[in-house]
Amino acid sequence: MNVNKRVRRTPAESKSLILETAAKRLAELGLHGLNISGVAKAAGMSHATVIHHFGSTSAMREALLQQMTNALLSDVISALREDVSPDQILGRLFSMLSQDGHGRLLAWLALDHQDIDVLPAKSNTSELFKSIIQAIPNSSDTQGDAKLQVLLVATAAMGLSICGGALSDLIGLSDEEFAEFPKWLARHLRSFA
Amino acid sequence: MNVNKRVRRTPAESKSLILETAAKRLAELGLHGLNISGVAKAAGMSHATVIHHFGSTSAMREALLQQMTNALLSDVISALREDVSPDQILGRLFSMLSQDGHGRLLAWLALDHQDIDVLPAKSNTSELFKSIIQAIPNSSDTQGDAKLQVLLVATAAMGLSICGGALSDLIGLSDEEFAEFPKWLARHLRSFA
DNA sequence: ATACTTATCAACATGAATGTCAATAAGAGG
DNA sequence: CCTCTTATTGACATTCATGTTGATAAGTAT
Numbered sequence: 001m002n003v004n005k006r007v008r009r010t011p012a013e014s015k016s017l018i019l020e021t022a023a024k025r026l027a028e029l030g031l032h033g034l035n036i037s038g039v040a041k042a043a044g045m046s047h048a049t050v051i052h053h054f055g056s057t058s059a060m061r062e063a064l065l066q067q068m069t070n071a072l073l074s075d076v077i078s079a080l081r082e083d084v085s086p087d088q089i090l091g092r093l094f095s096m097l098s099q100d101g102h103g104r105l106l107a108w109l110a111l112d113h114q115d116i117d118v119l120p121a122k123s124n125t126s127e128l129f130k131s132i133i134q135a136i137p138n139s140s141d142t143q144g145d146a147k148l149q150v151l152l153v154a155t156a157a158m159g160l161s162i163c164g165g166a167l168s169d170l171i172g173l174s175d176e177e178f179a180e181f182p183k184w185l186a187r188h189l190r191s192f193a
Numbered sequence: 194m195n196v197n198k199r200v201r202r203t204p205a206e207s208k209s210l211i212l213e214t215a216a217k218r219l220a221e222l223g224l225h226g227l228n229i230s231g232v233a234k235a236a237g238m239s240h241a242t243v244i245h246h247f248g249s250t251s252a253m254r255e256a257l258l259q260q261m262t263n264a265l266l267s268d269v270i271s272a273l274r275e276d277v278s279p280d281q282i283l284g285r286l287f288s289m290l291s292q293d294g295h296g297r298l299l300a301w302l303a304l305d306h307q308d309i310d311v312l313p314a315k316s317n318t319s320e321l322f323k324s325i326i327q328a329i330p331n332s333s334d335t336q337g338d339a340k341l342q343v344l345l346v347a348t349a350a351m352g353l354s355i356c357g358g359a360l361s362d363l364i365g366l367s368d369e370e371f372a373e374f375p376k377w378l379a380r381h382l383r384s385f386a
Numbered sequence: 387a388t389a390c391t392t393a394t395c396a397a398c399a400t401g402a403a404t405g406t407c408a409a410t411a412a413g414a415g416g
Numbered sequence: 417c418c419t420c421t422t423a424t425t426g427a428c429a430t431t432c433a434t435g436t437t438g439a440t441a442a443g444t445a446t
Contacts, residue, residue: 006394008442014393035433046395051435053393107300107355129364147364148377154360155352156345162300162355167347171322171340184341188381201412201423228403239425244405246423 007044014053015063018043022064026105034061065105072096073128080135089135090149091186094157098182103161129154149189156185200237207246208256211236215257219298227254258298265289266321273328282328283342284379287350291375296354322347342382349378 009017021043025033033039036057040047054060079092097103129150136146159167160181168178202210214236218226226232229250233240247253272285290296322343329339352360353374361371 006441008393011393036435037433045393047434048396048436049394057434103352107352126363126365133364147366147370148374150364151360151366151371151374152349152378154364155349155357157348157352158356159296159300159348159351163351164348167344170319171326171343171347172319173340173344177340178344181341181344185345199411199424204423207423229405230403238423240404241406241426242424245425250404 011053014045014049018045018050018053018060019064019067022060023068026064031104034064036060061105068102068105069125069128072102073125076128077131080131088186089132090153090189091182093132093150094153094182094185097154097157098161098164103158107158107162153185153189204246207238207242211238211243211246211253212257212260215253216261219257224297227257229253254298261295261298262318262321265295266318269321270324273324281379282325283346283382284375286325286343287346287375287378290347290350291354291357296351300351300355346378346382 018039022034022039025039025042029038033042036047036050039060040050043050050060051057054063075096076089076093080089133146133150136149164178211232215227215232218232218235222231226235229240229243232253233243236243243253244250247256268289269282269286273282326339326343329342357371
């Protein structure tokens with residue numbers, strides 16, 4: 001039949017192809033999609049190749065999280081540099097966290113190895129939150145409020161990305177009401193300050 | 194050495210022993226602890242016995258969730274019947290969800306088989322939410338607000354039970370500030386109405 | 387062309403988790 | 417004491433994911 005033709009990529013090409021595929025599978029298949037064999041198959045290579053580039057499965061997943069938080073960080077930072085009004089920042093963060101499986105991936109990592117130190121991209125994420133907190137309108141005596149607001153937004157976004165649909169069903173929200181949730185939350189957060 | 198002595202329990206005893214052990218392991222070891230072999234070992238029986246009683250691993254986990262949501266439901270219902278003031282109800286729900294791994298178990302179930310229909314205890318949970326929504330003070334034109342508040346509390350509690358500690362670190366909250374979070378949220382929710 | 391580096395892959399080894407099955411024994415009821 | 421039900425178990429089979437290794441070939445440099 002076909003002679004075995006090998007595609008030989010540069011390491012950078014391979015890595016980005018793999019991570020791209022992994023991200024796609026995360027979005028489509030959920031966290032099940034983030035195993036070596038599946039990703040490799042979807043990327044059109046053998047799983048040994050993936051291990052060759054990343055060293056291990058968990059390293060691959062951490063690289064993916066790294067990449068995703070980097071993207072998130074730069075998104076938020078550019079938003080902060082633009083003329084986005086400060087009271088919209090939390091809304092932005094919220095939607096960014098609940099989209100693209102960011103929240104799900106974070107949650108999965110936290111759930112899987114609950115021995116937390118594994119949380120990678122720590123410095124990045126920390127920087128991200130600092131930027132946001134500084135950008136939130138603070139009255140001087142509600143110093144801590146900004147942090148609590150961020151915590152609320154982060155936890156809610158995470159919970160939403162995991163269980164949002166199911167919870168909405170259980171609570172009895174219509175699709176329209178459910179879709180309004182981020183705006184509703186943003187409105188109330190604005191009134192916090 | 195020792196003659197093989199078998200303990201013969203009634204099916205009810207076995208089941209409750211297994212679920213008890215599973216709950217303990219969920220709290221101590223996280224979701225990793227919820228595998229057949231581990232639970233069986235910790236309960237002092239062979240894993241075949243566990244399968245004999247529950248039929249499968251996932252059935253055991255669903256039974257555990259069933260039990261936990263039942264406990265949660267009766268807790269909340271008794272709280273509703275007592276003289277708990279309505280504006281404390283969300284706080285109660287919040288703490289109940291973020292304790293004992295309720296949130297983590299729910300999240301794990303949702304993450305694992307994201308094919309949602311597996312969500313068991315649907316009727317129970319649904320009833321739970323209905324009771325709570327009815328108990329929330331509603332102005333007539335903020336009919337939907339109660340539901341959104343519940344959604345906020347549920348998602349935040351879930352996110353908190355998964356990532357709370359890590360997020361708090363990343364955001365830079367002190368332990369005291371972090372501990373204040375539920376009260377802080379409850380205070381603001383009260384002002385929603 | 388030749389040699390060298392290394393990305394790629396098939397095959398194998400390993401280990402964990404789940405589930406099945408037939409044999410055993412504990413207890414209940416006759 | 418005998419019988420019958422069934423909770424319990426060890427051993428086996430299966431599946432799946434991860435990781436290893438030696439061989440192969442694609443591309444680069446000399």
